[in-house]
Amino acid sequence: xxxxxxxxxxxxxxxxxxxxxIQKFNxxxxxxxxxxxxEHLAPYTKVxxxxxxxxxxxxxxxxxxxxxxxxxxxxxxxxxKIPVWTISTxxxxxxxxxxxxxxxxxxxxxxxxxxxxxxxPELCTALVEPGVTYQMLYDxxxxxxxxxxxxxxxxxxxxxxxxxxxxxxxxYTPYGExxxxxxxxxxxMANGDVLRTGMGGVKGDKAWxxxxxxxxxxxxxxxxxxxxxxxxxxxxxxxxxxxxxxxxEVKFDNEADISEIVEMLRPLRIAQIIPNAVVxxxxxxxxxxxxxxxxxxxxxxxxxxxxxxxxxxxxxDLGAWNVYxxxxxxxxxxxxxxxxxxxxxxxxxxGRIVTQEEAGDRQPFKYRAELxxxxxxxxEFGLYNWRGGGGSMWFAPVSQARGSECDKQVKLAxxxxxxxxxxxxxxxxxxxxxxxxxxxxLYDRSNPEETKRANACFSELLDEFEKEGxxxxxxxxxxxxxVANSYGPxxxxxxxxxxxxxxxxxxxxxxxxxxxx
Amino acid sequence: MTTDRRSIxxxxxxxxxxxxxxxxxxxxxxxxxxxxxxxxxxxxxxxxLVSGSALDAAFMAGVQQAIDAPxxxxxxxxxxxxxxxxxxxxxxxxxxDDNATLLVGLIDDASAAVVIDLVRSAGGRxxxxxxxxxxxxxxxxxxxxxxxxxxxxxxxxxxAPNHTAGTAYVSLSCMI
Numbered sequence: 001x002x003x004x005x006x007x008x009x010x011x012x013x014x015x016x017x018x019x020x021x022i023q024k025f026n027x028x029x030x031x032x033x034x035x036x037x038x039e040h041l042a043p044y045t046k047v048x049x050x051x052x053x054x055x056x057x058x059x060x061x062x063x064x065x066x067x068x069x070x071x072x073x074x075x076x077x078x079x080x081k082i083p084v085w086t087i088s089t090x091x092x093x094x095x096x097x098x099x100x101x102x103x104x105x106x107x108x109x110x111x112x113x114x115x116x117x118x119x120x121p122e123l124c125t126a127l128v129e130p131g132v133t134y135q136m137l138y139d140x141x142x143x144x145x146x147x148x149x150x151x152x153x154x155x156x157x158x159x160x161x162x163x164x165x166x167x168x169x170x171x172y173t174p175y176g177e178x179x180x181x182x183x184x185x186x187x188x189m190a191n192g193d194v195l196r197t198g199m200g201g202v203k204g205d206k207a208w209x210x211x212x213x214x215x216x217x218x219x220x221x222x223x224x225x226x227x228x229x230x231x232x233x234x235x236x237x238x239x240x241x242x243x244x245x246x247x248x249e250v251k252f253d254n255e256a257d258i259s260e261i262v263e264m265l266r267p268l269r270i271a272q273i274i275p276n277a278v279v280x281x282x283x284x285x286x287x288x289x290x291x292x293x294x295x296x297x298x299x300x301x302x303x304x305x306x307x308x309x310x311x312x313x314x315x316x317d318l319g320a321w322n323v324y325x326x327x328x329x330x331x332x333x334x335x336x337x338x339x340x341x342x343x344x345x346x347x348x349x350x351g352r353i354v355t356q357e358e359a360g361d362r363q364p365f366k367y368r369a370e371l372x373x374x375x376x377x378x379x380e381f382g383l384y385n386w387r388g389g390g391g392s393m394w395f396a397p398v399s400q401a402r403g404s405e406c407d408k409q410v411k412l413a414x415x416x417x418x419x420x421x422x423x424x425x426x427x428x429x430x431x432x433x434x435x436x437x438x439x440x441x442l443y444d445r446s447n448p449e450e451t452k453r454a455n456a457c458f459s460e461l462l463d464e465f466e467k468e469g470x471x472x473x474x475x476x477x478x479x480x481x482x483v484a485n486s487y488g489p490x491x492x493x494x495x496x497x498x499x500x501x502x503x504x505x506x507x508x509x510x511x512x513x514x515x516x517x
Numbered sequence: 518m519t520t521d522r523r524s525i526x527x528x529x530x531x532x533x534x535x536x537x538x539x540x541x542x543x544x545x546x547x548x549x550x551x552x553x554x555x556x557x558x559x560x561x562x563x564x565x566l567v568s569g570s571a572l573d574a575a576f577m578a579g580v581q582q583a584i585d586a587p588x589x590x591x592x593x594x595x596x597x598x599x600x601x602x603x604x605x606x607x608x609x610x611x612x613x614d615d616n617a618t619l620l621v622g623l624i625d626d627a628s629a630a631v632v633i634d635l636v637r638s639a640g641g642r643x644x645x646x647x648x649x650x651x652x653x654x655x656x657x658x659x660x661x662x663x664x665x666x667x668x669x670x671x672x673x674x675x676x677a678p679n680h681t682a683g684t685a686y687v688s689l690s691c692m693i
Contacts, residue, residue: 039644039692043637046646048630091634098637111638135606157602158634299682378600381627388685389648390626444685446648 007041008057010082010104018059021080025062028072033063033112044090044107047099048392049478050443050455056099056477058085061107067232071192073108074230077507078190084108085509086230088130088163091155094392094440095167096477101511113232118209121146124238125183125209130162130231135376137161148238150374151175157376162234166224167474170429170436172371174275174328175239177431184208184235185220187228190503195219195229209235225474226495227509228502239374242328246338247369249354250345251319257350258321258410259403262430264348265323266401269430273337276372279324281364281427283313285440286322288386288425289379290363295388301450303418322364323351326372386425389444391454393479395461397470401435409437412464417441420457421450436473462486477511484514563669564611566622566632570684571653572661576623579665605631612639618693621668623661629687641693645674648687652680664688 004015013021025034035041036059045057062084064070077084083105090098090109100107114131119140126137134150135157141148150156151171153164164171165178175181185197198214199207212218223229252261261280268274284304297308313320327334327341345351359365367379384392395413399405406428414424417439426439441461443454455478462472462482471486484492495515499506506517565580567573612618612635620641622632629646636643645668651657656678663675668690 037642039642040640042643042646043633043641046633090637093630098634135602157605158631293684295682295684301681377602378605378631381600381630384626384630385685388626388650390629390687444648444650446650446685447681 006036006059007038007045008054008059008104010059010106011102013080013082013104017080018082021076021082022060024076024079025060025073028076029062029064029069033065035061035063044098044109047097047476047478048094048390048445049096049476050391050393050441050445050451050458051478053099055103056096056101057103058100058107059104061109063109063112065112067186067188067194070108070110070188070230070232071194074188074190074192074507077106078505081505081507082106083507083510085512086110088166088231089133089158089160090163091159092163092167093155094394094476095474099477101477101480101509105509108230110230110232116140117233119144119146119148119238120209121148123210124148124240125235126161126238127184127209127233127235128160128162129233131160132162133158133160138374138376147241149173149175149241150376151178151181151239152371152374152376154371154380155378156371157378161236162231165234165236166231168224169474170277170431172276172279172324172368173239173326173374175237176277178236179221179224181237182220182234183210183212183237184233185223185231186233187223188230188232190229190505190508194232197223209237222498225513227512227515228498230508242330244331244334245326245328245373246334247324247326247356247365247372248341249359249365249368250323250351251354252321252323252351253313253319255320255410256407258406258428260348260350261321261323261403262401262406262428262435263403264344265325265430268341268344269401270432273340274325275328276326278430279368279427280430281322281324282424283309283318283320283322284386284423284425285383285427286318286364287312287316289367289382290316291382291385292316293385293388294423302421304423319352324365324368324372326369383425383440383442387423387442387444389446389450391441391443391445391451393441393454393458393476394474395439395441395458396472396474397437397465398473399435399437399470401430401433405435406437408468409465409470412468413437413439413461416460416464417457420453420460422454422457480512481514562616563619563621565665565669566608566620566624566628566689568624568628570623570625570686572623572651572657572686575658575661576665579662579667580621580669581665582662583666583669600627600631605635608632609635609639612636612641612693619669619671620689620691620693621665622689623664623686624689626685626687629689633689633691636691636693639693641691644671644690644692646687646689647674647677648685649677650680650683651677651686652683654678657683 047056085100085105086108087098110130113129115129118127134152151173153169165182168179187195197220199205327337367377370377417424429436444450475483500517510516
């Protein structure tokens, strides 16, 4: 192996040529915005995936502060054929963190483009730059006493709306399908052009953040989970803060109850009696987020036996399944809907309802209620303490919201995880008609043998679920190429043709979602 | 260790995730800790992070020993509340102020995931990050003390007494 002053080099680029590119980045962005030292790059190589960190080591990090600087970066990358991996806040954690999909790519970190450009409290819209975090938005809304509510993913406080939406992340309020609530993008294309989607290209237009479709083909979707452009501004809709917010939990004692739970709740969800995504969390997920560690119960390696899981359930007063949802609206609306919900649960003859008044400040109810009411928190990071060792990969197959899907999926996932000595730490998220089965494959990354097992486990999960007709909606960067195959060769071919047309040098995040020239 | 300082450290440990800041400028150089000097424009501070574990007090004592401040003097504590967002917002503000800071810590994985990302966003340099599995015996306490001492002195961390069934920790050292 040849030695280099850089931690890594872009594929096919010599050190001399990279030197020249770095000089140009320095001139365009200022030396303070170009990082190449191992110490600066270390936090950009940190990955939770079960692969060698070196596979995702960047060659440099560049930071832009304006659209013009993003254009300059793209120009230099084209000139020197440097692949550039763009991040907004880079808080994707179990989906890949800030590290690039391939070794040697430079990271374009847009954290310094962090302006809240516009919030309209009457139309309930926002326009933000990539570096804006949910916490910044929350603080702005609170400081200005705006009657608005945010929707965000669980690492809410430190993640951002632009990155989460571009990766088609979801939240826990009635506006939780984030891409559905997106309205208008500004995108720097590989040739440096600046595209505004929807109404954004119309001179003098004021409807960019209120009318999604514009004229002709609607392009926004093709920029999500893709590498066709760099999003530098994004508009989205905010939910008016309701007069009444009523979160609740329903605890079900038996693992076998899962099918019935979904069948019971789906009609309420589709009819919008329950307007937010219903979360159905398993025991270990709940235990982890209320500060329980596996080592509190077991010192032996391998998966956690069912009897221990049952003991944890009892000790922590958890259900085998713990349902979280909320009602929103006027007092009259909430009263009517609450009666419908409670009557439905009573008819089922099982499930213990817990209200906010009963739960008080107890975790995990507290953080779930916060997520459902747009209050940022970090409580779900407790998952990383369950086994310890820093390894996490989200496995999130999508299915119809039917009870019959659940048993099958839980059994399959648990069998595979346990076979590899890992635990089933999962939850179902019931959307309007779909269901995400979100499983955190947690493992000790400091243990090479366990890391190997976790990698094999994740591969097997993908393979075996695919045989049953399931694919994940999103995946960490180590498995993006693999998952692209699940969606068929024609889709891949079309994506490649688009990529070649828009980015002929293949400089923008090559490999993202398996897309290359 | 004096009773006063011991009680301060016990108080810190019981507060959950704890951040104690020790102004570097107030620390006297001690013999036998070469390489301790921290470069930067302003006087660097040492900020030590712990997260409510059995090794907090030992780690903090090691940090204190490295900077060699007089007992209790120059030691200020800011208790943080577990994974509470406000806690990390405070840390974030500290990382983004104009003062050079050497951040050292012995914390759990969840806290480490957040802290490392905040360091990245603050433009910090990661000097070391290591995962450990540590038991709860006297050897572990001794190791935590030496670790605190080494990290605060920007020296290599001592080898951990590896217990495969022990509690998971992350030690880290960053310059902001």
